Amino acid sequence: MTKEEVEEEPLSPMARLFQSPGIDNCIVTMIGFKAKINPDIILDELKQNVSKHPRFCSKLSDDGARWMKTKVNVEDHVFVPDIDLHEINKDGDGFVDDYVSRLTLSTLEKSRPLWDIHILNVKTSKAEAVSVMRCHHSLGDGMSLMSLLVACTRKTSDLKEFPTIPTIKRREKTMSHRLGNKGWFLLSINAVYSAVKLIWNTIVDLLLVLAISFLKDTETPISEGAGFRNNAKRLYHQTVSLDDIKFIKNAMNMTINDVLLGVTQAALSRYLNQRYGNKDVEAGTTISDLNNLPGRIRIRAGIMVNLRQEIGIQPVADMLAKGSKCRWGNYDSTVFVPFTISLETNPLVPLLKAKSIMDRKKHSLCAAMNYSVIEFILNNFGPKVFKRTCSNTTAILSNIVGPVEEVSLHGNHIAYIALSTYGHSQALSIHFISYAEEMGITITVDPAVIPDPHNICDEMEESLKAMKDTLSTKSDRFFGMHG
Template identity: 50%
Template sequence: MMDSDQGLSSVGLRKRTLKPLELRRTVERECAKTANGETTAEEEPLTPAARLFQLPSVNCCIIVAIGLKTEINIGEGIKWLEQTLFKHPRFTSKVVVDDKKGGEKRWVQTAIDLDYHIITPDLDPNMNSGDQFVEDYMLDMTKTPMDLSRPPWELHVLNVKTSDANSVIVFRIHHSAGDGASLMSFLLACTRQLSNPEALPTLPTMKKRMASSGSWGNWPFFFAIWWIFRLIWNTFVDVVLFVATVLFLKDTQTPIKGPPGVGRTPKRFVHLTVSLDDRKLVKNAMNMTINDVLLGVTQAGLSRYLNRRYCEDAKHGGATEKKNNLPKNIRLRSAVVFNLRPSAGIQDLADMMEKGSKVKWGNTIGYVVLPFNISLPNNPLDYIHQARAIIDRKKSSLEAICTLGLVLKTLGVKIAAALSLRALSNTTCLFSNVVGPKEEVSFLGHPVAYIAPSIYGLPHALTIHFQSYVNKMTICVAVDEGVVPDPHRLCDDFGESLKLIKNAAIERGLVKNGAY
C-alpha cells in the first residue's frame, strides 16, 4: 500500500497550468445600469441560511466524488463547464462585505481563475492503490479550508484508476453557496444521457403512500380534523424534544458518538456500491417506501457494527459477535436534512441559471431528528417496520420548518447557529438519501460510473448518505477515524444488512412475481 504522506506531498504543488477564464462578457450581460450609464456586476444578498454557514463556527462544505468510466480529457471538460456550470451566477460569484450597509454580505459576480478552481495534480501511474490514494486525497482536502474571497468551489481532476472507475472528479463547494439539494440537483442537471447526449437525465418518480380509505372514505371532515390535530400535536412534541436536545437531552455515548470539537477534525470518505434491485425487492415485497427501507437498513447496519464494537471493547470474558452485547435503552438519533422546496423536474433544475426560474437557489432546508432503534431482533424485517413507524410519524409534523427556518427568522443568524450546533452535537450522526438518474449519464463529457456525495464540518463523527444511480446504490460514509477507525467494515455492515433483510423477505414468502 502506498505511503499516504508521500503520495500527497506534491498534490498541492504540481498541477497543470490553465489560463484564467474571463467571464466578464457573462457578467456584463447580467449587469444593471447605474445612473451614469455604467455597468456594475449584479449583486445578491446572502440568505439567512447562507449567512449562518459563513460563520466561523459553521465551516461546512459539501463534497462529491464522481467516478468516471474513462480517463478525463480536461480540455473537453472545460468546454462542458462553460456550457453548464459557469452559466450559473453562484459559481461565478464571491462574497463581498458592504461596509456602507453595516457589513452586509452580498454575492458579487467576478472572473474565474481556472488555476484555482480546477486542480489537476500530476499522479504516479504506478501507485499501489488508486482507491487508497483517492481516500487519502479527499481526507487531505478536509484539512484545508476554502478561500471565501473567491467563488467557493473547487473541482479536482484525478486521472487515477480505482476498483470501480478509471478516473475520479472530486467536487467541493462551501455550504453557504447552496444546500445539498440544490447543489446535487444542479450537478445532475449538468449531466446528459449517454444514449442521447442532448437529453437531460430522468429521475425516478416518488410514489406517495396513500392513506387507506376504509371508514374514513365516508367521513372526510372528521378525517381532516383528526389529521390537523395529529399534525399540531406531533409538531408540538417534536419542538419540545428539539428544545430539550438543545438544553440537555444527549445521545448515549456509544463508540460512534463524536467528542466535542469533532466538526473541525479531518474526515475520511469511503463508499460501497450495492445492487438497487435488492432495495426495490424489499420495498415492493413489504409495500414500503424507499426511505423506509434505507432507514431500516441503516438501523440494522449500525446495530451490527455497534454490537461488534461493544464485543471488542468488552473487558469481561464470554463476549462474542454472535451474542447481544448492546447496552439496553441506547438513545441514538440522526439529524436528517429535508429540502423545503416544492418538488421540481430535472428541466426546472437545469433552468435554475435563468432569470425568472421558478426553482430558487440557495439554502432552503430544515432538519428533523430521527430516533434509531439499536437492537438485534430475531426477525430482520422488524428494522423496516420500525423505520416505517418512525417516518410515518415524522411526515405528520412541521418539525423541519420549525427547527431551522423559524429559528432563523425569529432569533437571528448567530443565535440560530448556536442552537443548531448544540442540537446537532447532542445527536450521533447525519443521514441523507439522494435519488439519482435512471439511465447512464455523462459528466464533463465522460460516462459516469458512480456518484458519491457527502458533507463535512458538522459536529458528527459519522455521516451516512445513500445515492442511487441506474441499477446501483452507493452507500457513502464520512467518519472521524479517531472515532470510527474501520469505515470500510461499517459499509460492509450496511451491505450485509440489506442482504439479510432481502433474504428474510424471500424466506417468509413476501416476494411475489414482479417484486422488482
C-alpha cells in the same frame, strides 16, 4: 466594490447557517469515470458555462450576508496535481482516499466563488479516473447540485440526448367521490382527528428539537471523542442494488427513505454490538457472544428533508426562474430521528420501526417550521445554538435521487457518483445517492472515532440481504399456497 462586482441577493437562512463560524460546511462530490479525463476539455466547458450560473460566479460579501457577482478565473478553481503513477499503481484507492481526506482539512477561499474541482487521473478498483468537486453548502443543497450535474450530462446511449428527468411528487392521499352521508361524516371526523394529530406531532417535535440543545446523546463507540472539527475526515464508498431496495419498499408498502433508515438502524446495531464486544474482550470479560449492547442507548440522527413540492431532479432553468416552486438554493430542513439500537431476530423489525417513526415525522410541520425558526435564532442568538445541537447528536443522514440511467459528462462515461459533506461536528454521516441501477452509500467518519467505516457498509449489505431473503421466502410461501 469594483466594476467586476455587483451586489446581488442576500443569503437564505440555511446558507447563512452553513457558512457561519463553527459550522462552515462543505459538500464534496466524487465522480468516477470509466476512462481518463482530459483536463483541457473540463477547463473549456467551465469557461463557456460557469458564468451562466449565478452562484458559481458569485462570492460572499465582506460581512458574509450577501452574494456578490464577480469575474471568475476558472484556472484558479481547477487543480490537476502531478501524480507519480508508478508509486501509486498498486493502491489507487488509497491515494484517492488520502487526497480527499486532506481536502477535508482545508476551507474554500472566500475571496472568490466557493467551489473547486480536482482531477485525479488515477486508476482505482471502481474507475479509471476520479474528479473531486468541492462547493460550499451555502451555494445550494444536494438536490440543487444534483440537478446541475444532470444538466451537464448526456445519455451514454446517445450523447446528443439529455438524461431522463423523472417526475417525482410527494404522495397525496386521494378520496373517493362516491361518498354517502355516513361516508362524509366519517371523513369529517378523520379530518379533525388528522388536524389534531398534526398539531400534536408538531408541538412534540419542536420540543424535541429544543431538548437536543440541552440533552446529549449517549457516548458510544461511534461518538466518543467526537466534536473536534479539525480532524481530517475519511470517506468510504460502496454500492448496493437499487432493485433490492425497491423490492423491499414494495413488499413492505413503504418509501425508499423508510427502507434506508431501517437498514441503517439494523447495520449500526450490529456494528455497535461488534465494537462493544471488542471492548469486553479487551477488558477480559464478555457479556454475551450474541448481544453485547448496553441498555438504553440514546442515538439521534439529523435527517435532511427537502421542503420543495417537487422533490426529484429538476431542470436548472426552472430552478433559477423567479417565483419557482422548485427554487435553487438551500430549501431544506432537518428532522431529528431517534435510532432504535437493538439486535433483532426478525430482520424486518428495524424496517417496521423506521416506517413508524417516519410516518409520524411526515405528519408534522416541524421540518417546515424549523426553516423559519433558523432565521429567527440566527438573528437573535447566533449560530452557537446550532453548533451545540450538532455536537449533541450522533449522525447525519441524507438521500438524494441521482440519474436514472448511466450518463456521460463532457463525453466521459460516469462509473459512479459519491456525495458527502464535512465541517460538521458529528463523527458519522451517511449519504445515499441513486445512480442508474445502484444505490451508492458514502460513509464519512472521523477516523479517530470510527477507524473501520467499511465494516458499517458491510453490515448494511448484510442487513439488506437478510431483509430481502426474509421477504422473498414469505413471497415464495404465499405463491406456493396459492399456486
